[in-house]
Structures are given as C-alpha cells and as structure tokens.
Amino acid sequence: xxxxxxxxxxxxxxxxxxxxxxxxxxxxxxxxxxxxxxxxxxxxxxxxxxxxxxxxxxxxxxxxxxxxxxxxxxxxxxxxxxxxxxxxxxxxxxxxxxxxxxxxxxxxxxxxxxxxxxxxxxxxxxxxxxxxxxxxxxxxxxxxxxxxxxxxxxxxxxxxxxxxxxxxxxxxxxxxxxxxxxxxxxxxxxxxxxxxxxxxxxxxxxxxxxxxxxxxxxxxxxxxxxxxxxxxxxxxxxxxxxxxxxxxxxxxxxxxxxxxxxxxxxxxxxxxxxxxxxxxxxxxxxxxxxxxxxxxxxxxxxxxxxxxxxxxxxxxxxxxxxxxxxxxxxxxxxxxxxxxxxxxxxxxxxxxxxxxxxxxxxxxxxxxxxxxxxxxxxxxxxxxxxxxxxxxxxxxxxxx
Numbered sequence: 001x002x003x004x005x006x007x008x009x010x011x012x013x014x015x016x017x018x019x020x021x022x023x024x025x026x027x028x029x030x031x032x033x034x035x036x037x038x039x040x041x042x043x044x045x046x047x048x049x050x051x052x053x054x055x056x057x058x059x060x061x062x063x064x065x066x067x068x069x070x071x072x073x074x075x076x077x078x079x080x081x082x083x084x085x086x087x088x089x090x091x092x093x094x095x096x097x098x099x100x101x102x103x104x105x106x107x108x109x110x111x112x113x114x115x116x117x118x119x120x121x122x123x124x125x126x127x128x129x130x131x132x133x134x135x136x137x138x139x140x141x142x143x144x145x146x147x148x149x150x151x152x153x154x155x156x157x158x159x160x161x162x163x164x165x166x167x168x169x170x171x172x173x174x175x176x177x178x179x180x181x182x183x184x185x186x187x188x189x190x191x192x193x194x195x196x197x198x199x200x201x202x203x204x205x206x207x208x209x210x211x212x213x214x215x216x217x218x219x220x221x222x223x224x225x226x227x228x229x230x231x232x233x234x235x236x237x238x239x240x241x242x243x244x245x246x247x248x249x250x251x252x253x254x255x256x257x258x259x260x261x262x263x264x265x266x267x268x269x270x271x272x273x274x275x276x277x278x279x280x281x282x283x284x285x286x287x288x289x290x291x292x293x294x295x296x297x298x299x300x301x302x303x304x305x306x307x308x309x310x311x312x313x314x315x316x317x318x319x320x321x322x323x324x325x326x327x328x329x330x331x332x333x334x335x336x337x338x339x340x341x342x343x344x345x346x347x348x349x350x351x352x353x354x355x356x357x358x359x360x361x362x363x364x365x366x367x368x369x370x371x372x373x374x375x376x377x378x379x380x381x382x383x384x385x386x387x388x389x390x391x392x393x394x395x396x397x398x399x400x
Contacts, residue, residue, distance in 0.1 A: 019063045019380035019387075022113035022162030024337060027205055028250055029295035031339040031381045036400050038342040038354065045368040046352070046386075049396040050088030054389060055079065057109025060378035061387045061394060064116040064135065067091060068380075068387055070394055071123050073098065073109035078125055080114075082138060085382065088396060092138035100127035100158060107391065111158060112203070113378055117165040120185060124172055126158030132170070132188060142188035150176035153198065156244060162203040164212075167225060173214055175199025180214055180221075182228060192228030195221070200237075201246035201291070207256065208273040215245055220258065222275035231275025238262035247289035247303070252296045254319040255280055259289040261307055268319070286317045286324060291376065292335045295343070297357045300325065302343055308333045314345060316359050325359040335378050344381060344399075346388050349373045352397065370395055 017032045018025065025032050055074035062069050067082045078098045082091040102108050112124040120141060121133040128147040133140060146152040152159060152174040164171040169182040169191055179195030198217035207213040211231065212223045219233040236258070237245060243262040250257050252268070259266040265284030269277060287294060287303045290312065294303025299319055305327070306312040314328035314336070334347035338357060342365070345353035350371035356363040375390035384400025 017383045018065070019061075019382045020117065021062060021115040021165065022060070022203055022378065023248065023293060024381070027164070027248075029293060029337045031337065035339055035381070036384060037340045038399055040365065042354070042366045046366070047398045048370065049086070049385065049398050051396075052083055052088045052394045054392060054394050055109060056107050056391050057111065058107060058375070058377045059110045060113045061380045061389065062114050062116055063380050063382035063387060067135065068394070068396075069114055069116060069121055069135075070389065071110045071114060071125075078110055080121070080123055080131070080133065080138070082121075082135070083394075085385070085387075085396070088394075094131070094133055094138040094140065096129065096131065098125060098127045098129070100125070102158065103154065103156060106157065109391075111160040113162040115163040115165045115170070117185065122163040122165060122170050122185075124159060124161055124163055126160070128152045128159050128174075130163070130170070130172060130183070130188075132185070144183060144188050146172065146174045146176060146181070150174045150178050150181060150193070152176040155199065157201070159199070160201045160203075161199060164204045164206070166206060169225075171204055171212065173199040173202075173204060173216065175217065179216055180204070180212075180223060180228065194223055194228035194230060197221075201244050202248050205248055207249075207251075207271040211271070211273060211275050213249060213256070213271060215249060215258065217245075220269070220277060222271065222277060224275065232277045234277045234279070236264075236267075238264050244291070246291040248293045250294060250296050250301070252301060252319045253299060257294065257296065257301050257319070259287055259294070259303070261288050261290040264288070266317070281322065283322060286322060287315050290333065292333065295336060295338045297338055297341070300357070300359050302336065302338070302357060304333055304336070306330075308348075314343075314353075314355070314362070316362075318359065326362045328355075328362050328364075333376065335376065337379060337381055339381055344379065344386060346371075346377075346379045348376055350375065350390060352386065352388070354399075370397055
C-alpha cells in the first residue's frame with residue numbers, strides 16, 4: 001500500500017534517492033528505501049560540502065534530479081532557486097513581489113516546503129500565491145492568487161500548506177471560501193474545490209489511493225480524491241481560539257497518529273478506504289506535537305513533545321501499549337526525518353542530531369552544530385547528504 005500511495009503522490013521519473021516534497025518521497029518523513037544505511041558511529045563532525053546564502057523564511061528544501069530547490073525572501077521579493085546538489089552552484093532563479101507581513105512580527109518569508117513532480121516545481125507562498133515553474137529552467141508555467149480567487153485568510157502565521165501533488169492534481173488547503181482546492185498540475189485550472197472552513201497549519205496527505213485526509217481548523221476531514229466530495233468530518237481541535245494544529249497525521253501499525261498541543265494530545269484513528277473516521281485511542285501523556293510532524297518506525301512513533309515556549313523533548317512512544325519508552329534532554333524544539341534505523345534531527349539551536357531509532361534508550365550517535373540558533377524548518381536527505389537551512393544560509397552535510 002505504501003508503495004502504491006508513493007507512486008500516486010509523485011509519479012515523476014525521478015532519481016531513486018530524491019526528496020521531492022514535504023516529508024520526503026512517501027510524505028511520511030522516511031528517506032528513500034534506496035538510501036544506504038548511516039554509520040553506527042562518527043569520528044568527529046560530518047563534512048559540510050557547501051553553503052549557500054539565503055534570505056528569510058522557514059521553507060525547507062527539496063531535492064530532485066540533482067537539483068536542490070529552495071524558496072526564501074529577499075527584501076520585497078520571494079526568490080525561488082535551483083542549485084546543483086553536489087556543488088551548491090546556482091542553476092536558475094525566479095522571483096515575485098510579496099507584501100506579506102507577519103501578524104506577530106515574526107519572519108516574513110515563505111513557510112511551505114515546495115513539491116516537484118513531472119518536471120514542475122510548485123510553491124505556495126505565505127501571502128497566498130501558488131506558482132508552478134519548470135524544474136529545468138525556472139520558467140513560469142502558471143500561477144494562482146488564492147486570496148483573490150478563494151479569499152484565503154492570513155490566519156496567525158500566513159499560508160503554510162505544503163502542496164500535495166497526486167493524480168495530476170496540486171492540492172492546497174486555502175482556508176478560504178473553499179477550504180481545499182485541487183488544481184490541474186499542467187495549467188492551474190481548478191479541478192475541484194470543497195468545503196468552507198479555515199485552514200490549520202497541517203498539510204494534506206493521502207490516506208488511501210482514492211482518499212485525501214486534511215486536518216483543517218475545526219475538523220479532521222476526509223475527501224474523495226477524484227471529486228473533492230467530503231466523505232467524513234470529525235470535530236477535532238484545541239478548545240482555545242489562540243491555538244494551532246501543525247503536525248501532519250502519520251500512518252502507524254495501529255492507525256493514523258494525530259497530535260497537537262493546547263490540551264489536544266495524541267490520538268490514533270482508523271481511517272477507512274471509504275473515508276470513514278474512528279478514533280480508537282487518545283491521551284495527553286505521550287507525544288503532544290506543537291509544530292513538528294513525527295515519524296513512525298517498527299511499532300514506535302518518534303517525535304517532539306511539548307510547547308516550544310517551555311522546551312520540548314524528543315520521545316519514543318509505543319503504538320501498542322501507549323508507553324513513552326524514552327525522552328531526550330530538553331531543547332527548544334526541532335524537526336526530524338528517518339533514514340532506515342537512524343533519526344536525523346534538526347534542533348532549533350541549529351544542531352544536527354543522529355539518534356538510533358530504537359526503543360531501548362535515547363542513543364545519540366552525533367551532535368554537531370551546522371546552523372545558527374533560533375530557526376525552524378524541515379530538512380531533506382538525498383544520496384547520503386543532509387540539506388538544511390536557517391534564516392541566513394542553506395548547508396549540504398555529507399553523512400554517507
């Protein structure tokens with residue numbers, strides 16, 4: 001099933017070890033199966049292959065066909081760039097004007113990770129613009145203004161939905177007069193639009209080859225992929241208005257794990273191929289995800305628990321017994337991905353951690369300072385290289 005869903009998400013003729021979208025090839029935080037296993041020990045800090053200067057933003061990189069694509073803000077423009085993955089040399093640049101200003105005076109740059117499929121790059125900006133560019137040369141193919149067309153609201157922190165590309169469609173949660181919109185990947189025409197609900201900060205996933213799952217502002221919702229028809233909607237959100245839900249649901253051996261802070265906690269859901277929803281467990285003493293999506297591996301969920309303001313711990317949680325097996329030392333927060341049996345963690349202090357994905361103990365194999373502190377974004381992993389950014393640069397770190 002995972003292989004089928006992966007092929008539906010991104011059916012491009014891509015390299016085996018590409019990282020073409022938010023959360024990687026299968027949109028679950030796992031690196032490609034073709035990647036080599038990482039070493040069990042490290043003698044010294046890993047090698048930084050190259051660095052590239054960036055402007056502001058929290059958009060993570062994607063890696064496709066030997067190119068790293070990244071979006072950032074320089075002055076009044078959003079700049080989308082493709083770099084050579086091996087050297088960091090610029091291949092092309094595309095820019096557009098933006099007037100986005102964060103309501104809380106935070107970073108004014110883009111937030112959402114781009115997606116690449118069949119030679120096209122799709123980028124969703126904080127101001128609500130969606131651009132489709134040619135991966136080969138950065139040429140504009142089409143664009144859509146979701147504020148103008150769907151009255152997409154800015155919300156607390158701008159638009160953050162990472163595009164989901166599947167079945168010839170680019171799917172965005174706009175949070176406007178139509179909560180979820182599917183665009184034709186070739187020309188940007190609206191294929192379908194559905195619902196009328198604010199967006200959360202959760203990006204959509206496929207829960208089956210024909211079913212889309214979106215955690216919107218008020219409801220966990222499933223939709224028919226072909227038509228956009230709402231199949232099920234269960235009210236599920238923090239009780240207080242000044243709150244966000246940000247971690248994308250992930251599939252486990254005991255259903256889909258869905259989690260947030262603000263007294264929501266973690267939960268497991270059965271999501272049927274027909275879109276049916278049934279909550280089978282919930283609790284607030286496991287992994288309560290403030291913003292980072294966790295990963296699942298062999299019976300355990302690994303993720304950051306706790307509020308960012310008061311510090312978080314990386315945890316290992318058993319999906320069958322609902323026990324926390326271990327917790328890391330407390331940090332400000334971070335994001336993570338997994339390469340076979342190793343967790344790659346990027347902390348808000350700019351450290352790269354390599355942690356063994358085992359329930360036995362918190363087994364940290366490496367801690368290396370690779371970026372500035374005070375930033376949060378998702379990293380990418382391709383061909384043994386870890387690509388990560390802060391508010392000033394993008395780095396490529398060789399791990400294999």
